[in-house]
Amino acid sequence: MRIIKRNGAEVPYDCEKIRAAISAANDEVSEKISDTVIGFIVGKVEQRCDALARPVHVEEIQDMVIDELNHAEAYKLARHYSEYRLRHEQQRRMNTTDGKILSLLERNNEEAKQENANKNPIINSTLRDYMAGEVSRDICRRFLFPEDVIAAHDDGIIHVHDLDYIAEPMHNCCLVNLEDMLQNGTVVSGTMIEKPHSFSTACNIATQIIAQVASNQYGGQTVSLAHLAPFVDVSRQKIRAEVFEDVNCDCGAKLSDDEINHIVEKRVRREVKRGVQTIQYQINTLLTTNGQTPFVTVFMYLDEVPEGQTRDDLALIIEETLLQRIEGVKNEKGVWITPAFPKLIYVLDEDNIHPGSKYYYLTELAAKCTAKRMVPDYISAKVMKRLKGDVYACMGCRSFLTPSDSHTYWGRFNQGVVTINLVDVACSADGDADKFWQILKERCELCRKALMCRHERLKGTPSDVAPILWQYGALARLGKGEVIDDLLYNNYSTISLGYAGIAEMTYRMTGCSHTEPEGKAFAISVMRFLNDKCSEWRSESNISFSLYGTPMESVTYKFAQCLQRRHGIIAHVTDKSYITNSYHVHVTEPIDAFTKLSFEAEFQELSPGGAISYVEVPNLQNNIPAVLALMRHIYETILYAELNTKSDYCQVCGYDGEIQITEEDGKLIWECPNCGNSDQRTLNVCRRTCGYLGTQFWNQGRTAEIKDRVMHL
DSSP states (O other): OEEEOTTSBEEEOOHHHHHHHHHHHHTTSSSOOOHHHHHHHHHHHHHHHHHHOSOEEHHHHHHHHHHHHHHTTOHHHHHHHHHHHHHHHHHHHTSSSHHHHHHHHTTOBHHHHTSOTTOOTTSHHHHHHHHHHHHHHHHIIIIISOHHHHHHHHTTSEEETTHHHHTSOOOSEEEOOHHHHHHHOEEETTEEEOOOSSHHHHHHHHHHHHHHHHTTOSSOEEEEGGGTTHHHHHHHHHHHHHHHIIIIIISOOOOOHHHHHHHHHHHHHHHHHHHHHHHHHHHHHOOOTTSSOOOEEEEEOGGGSOTTHHHHHHHHHHHHHHHHHHHOEEOTTSOEEOOOOSEEEEEEOTTTSSTTSTTHHHHHHHHHHHHHHSOOEEEEHHHHHHHHSSOOOOOTTSBOOOOOTTOOOTTOEEEEEEEEEHHHHHHHHTTOHHHHHHHHHHHHHHHHHHHHHHHHHHTTOBGGGOHHHHTSSSSOOOOTTOBSGGGGSTTSSEEEEEEEOHHHHHHHHHSSOTTSHHHHHHHHHHHHHHHHHHHHHHHHHSOEEEEEEOOOSSHHHHHHHHHHHHHOOOTTTTSSSSOOBTTOOOTTSOOOHHHHHHHHHHHHHTOTTBOOEEEEOOOOTTOHHHHHHHHHHHHHHOSEEEEEOOOOEETTTOOOSOOEEEEETTEEEEEOTTTOOOOGGGEEOOEEOSSSEEOSOOOHHHHHHHHHOOOOO
């Protein structure tokens, strides 16, 4: 059994420290308890810690001590213990950063190590970013957010995302207007970049833009292959001129147009291969200023460009992108593995979903890629047109922008996210429906207050703070010194009310799963209530509030810990070390893939700010027809979905099957089933974390959730 200290470090459980703390407090009160009673209380606390089956935070242990002192009717001692704890808490609040920063420097902060499945906290660049993040959190707590918002955040009632970046005027995520930057030129680090004269150069510039954007915001970004497609023909014409000169002039030979075209197209394919390779390898080898690979998503939608040569060229880029992702990237041992980035999104439409359709060969290739590398994910053009009127990209995390009357999407962004813990609303209401709706209303207003703090933090931001974003085309072409305020209103950018735990909330309020009729009716009513709140706020403020199915990573563990601390262990509600993302069917609930996607489609419609559904599948590399069947079902049924499989490798023994999750000293660890290797430094594990793939391992809550996932196919 292990304990999480206040600075995030994990240490072995030591009951003598609890005994010493109670004894010290006992010596200072007149009505003392015996050593026997102290021993009994220590034993009860240990039993409660052991029952949680996860590392326990020191604050939770202190809550347990006070509970057990009160149960033992040692009321004065319990009060004295609480007062002592409060005094020390006030002293700690005078400097909230030193302990955590020191633990980061000593590299023993387990919370930081597991905070993000794609960040390695050991390396200097990430460490520096985490240290700066601690300062940002401290400033947010003391100056930027009201006390009630911070208290609710600390108690897991709501979660204000990305406090480690909010002190700076930074937004969340965006759709990069790569088309504008490539066609009209841009400026990177003070250097003028003109319109590229070849496809490979365009790809190289795109990766530089991606790195710059990632260093000036804190969320994901999406770029479109459609914006690169016109440069294929630029290269084609350049290559054609070179071939004509080399063959017809220098050699004196005369080749037919067909022969020249054949040579040109072979060279064009090589050019496309080099360009796509540049994107894949640059993205996976770049480290941004926040110490991680850029969280970038590549959007692949054939109908985003006109029919004809440009669309065929886009198809060529998509084909090469899929082929290179199927191959993967080499790890330090030279073995091909699954990279986390770039994430790929492939749009299913009439010209590629049916056998015999013009681009069906791309869909078959996408199916092979998904079976091996877990990407691409899929958007249904059919469903999206019905729900949103347009087909456009989302951020990789799942964030969708509000539809635009001008059909403008590239260059838009999200201001930020605050998530409401719906499970805590249900537990606080103790199953009472009237109380539930009243608490939900109050908590929504708390979220609104927090979101407005984020909005106000962005107001007045001069474009000079991030020229690549605001002045040179990634998001806008503002003048120097011009503020970004106009982009915060009128539906240009969104701001998101996140939600989590529909499954557990429903069980607490109805006693059944939300897949059952009674539970579903209640869950849908909550989703509609949250949408109505966003609509109400939007009409009052002209700010585009939108309901968002939060892709929780570390928050799923935090919320679960807070629920257990506040409400104890409730079967099917707080008895896990995680809570369920958004509206998803609980990971332990048996349901087949097709039924799950059809069921969740109705909830996805009520989550317009962003949502994604997944199905857990076995290795389907030898059953591509099953993948294609799921893809056709997605096309007919649901807006945005993905397939989860496994893609692992043990560097010690060469095992390339599924790395298993086992338990050691009360902690979940990853272990090779072939050789028993559990050294994370020599294991390549890739799992779907929260929309993105993760490759740097996860906190105990998310690890438990991954372990509990049932197969849907």
